[in-house]
Amino acid sequence: MQQTVTLKDKAAQLLHILFPVLITQLSLYAMNFADVTMSGHASAVDLAGVAIGSSLWVPVFTGLSGILLSITPIVAQHLGAKRYDQIPYSVMQAMYLAIVIAFVIIGCGMIGLDFILEQMKLEDNVQQIAYDYLVALAFGIIPLFIYHVLRCFIDALGQTKVTMFITLTALPMNIFFNYLLIYGKLGFPKLGGVGAGYATAITYWCCCFSALLVIHRFRRFARYRVLHRLYPISLAMWKELLKVGLPIGFAIFFETSIFAAVTLLMSEFSTTTIAAHQSAMNFASLLYMIPLSISTALTIAVGFEVGANRYKDAKQYSFLGIGMAVCTAVLTSLFLYFFRGEIASIYTKEQEVLLLTKQFLLYAIFFQLSDAIAAPIQGALRGYKDVNATFVAALISYWVIGLPFGYLLAKFTSAHAFGYWIGLIAGLAAGAVFLLARLLFIQRRYHRIQTMKG
Known part of the structure; x- marks a missing residue:
């Protein structure tokens, strides 16, 4: 990261951060996709077991790892303020916290995983594969959370290409170990879907060791001496990390x-409707990687400028990022509208499912526009370390407005399954308006602070 003067320079620096983040996000998405699809080639039972295990793991990981995202704005602000000596201390404390969180997850899994799976009323063989898949995955949880902290540290320095290369290396590695362990190739045991869990755990260890090697050997990272000293545990620093991280984690x-x-509420509708919903939602989630990546890039850029007390520059980055997201959303919306048939055909050849998927994809257009405003603003607010607003917005927009409104539409109007999508769109739109108002308020507050200092 470096100071920029013109909007052109800011756009160039933001894009320099953004593209590697986007490729990283797509690669992580592809790893989970590979686990599910490769397990499906083993058997339908393996596919179901891994899909169930993955659906339980992803919200837990994204939520709890979100807590550790607090290190990104903290390091970015230290960097902007040139408090270089504080960076290794903060990163080491985050690593300690990551290990504790990982042990908590493993402990909770040991106690409650059986109970959770039993409540899902699965077939015995599907339940066993889901359980064994998650147990296998657990061997990689500690290195995964350590890597997540190191990735946040590297990204906060603006070196997002480094984590991009680590993740790009991890993707073929994960596919290779899936091939060996799912299908029992080259003398390895044939483990089916459970093998995907062990393959992913091995990949997590490789990512962690790669990141440790990079920050130890490469000068741009080694100069911060992150691994040169074992600091004592600081509950005060943990409190700061959690104060920023918990709202981020809960929001995610x-x-x-x-x-x-x-998806669970959709179970009352036909198999055709559920299949169409899942197909459209899967593609919408893929497109969401774009505003999500812009959000991450803004956290880094805004945090750097706020740390340097350049509040005008932080404001310019915020609206530059939102503008990029909106322009991209217009393009993806047009793509969805004109090519929804071709997109639907990727997922199914059954005519009834295909037609219904095309209808769901029309609603996905409205997701693009709301996400293009809400996601970048969340990233900008995290750069300011204003995280409680994003937590409140997520709670209200999804669970207070979106889900109840969607439920009423689905149950008591002719919208039926589309009602849930309309509800989510309404919630997202309300959240976007609230977050925009919050961003403008925070920017005005920082402007007053700068005026008083000046």
């Missing part, structure tokens, strides 16, 4: 879990 959890809840 509310966002990811709402879609799981809608």
Whole structure:
């Protein structure tokens, strides 16, 4: 990261951060996709077991790892303020906290996983594969959370290309180990879907060691001496990390879990409707990687400028990012509208499912426009370390407005299954308006602070 003067320079720097983040997000998405699809080639039972295990793991990971995202604005602000000596201390404390969170997840899984799976009324063989898949995955939870902290540290320095290369290396590695362990190739045991869990755990360890090697050996990271000293645990620093991280984690959890809840509520409709819903939602989730990546880039850029007390520059980055997201959303919306038939055909050849998927994809257009405003604003607010607003917005927009409104439409109007999508769109739109108002308020407050200092 470096100071920029013109909007052209800011756009160039933001894009420099953004593109590697986007590729990283797509690669992570592809890893989960590979686990599910490769398990499906083993058997339908393996596919179902891994899909269930993955649907339980993803909201837990995204929510709890969201807590550790607090290190990104903290390091970015230290960097902007040139408090370089505070960076290794903050990163090490975040690593300690990551290990504790990982052990808590493993402990909770040991106690409650059986009970959760039993409540889902699955077939015995599907339940066993889901259980064994998650147990296998658990061997990689500690390195995964450590890597997540190191990734946030590297990204906060603006070196997003480094984490992009690590993730791009991890994707073929994950596919290779899936091939060996799911299908029992080259003398390895044939484990079916459970093998995907072990393959992912091995990949997590490789990512962690790669990141540790990078920050130890490469000068641009080694100069911060992150691994040169074991600091004592600081509960005060943990409190700061949690103060910023818990609202981020809960906001992400509310966002990811709402879609799981809608999928469960969709079970009352026909198999055709559920299949169409899942297909359209899967593609909409893929497109969401764009505003999500812009959000991450804004957290880094805005945090850097706020740390340097350049509040005007932070404001310019905020609206530059929102503008990029809106322009991209217009293009993706046009793509969805004109090519919804071709997109639907990727997922199914059954005519009834295809036609219904095309209808759901029309509603996905409105997701694009709301996400293009809400997601970048969330990232900008995190750069200011104003995280409670995003937590409140996620809770209200999804669970107070979106889900109840969607339920009423689905149950008591002719909208039926589309009612849930309309409800989510309404919630997203309300959240976007609230977050925009909050961003303008925060920017005015920082402007007053700068005026008083001047």
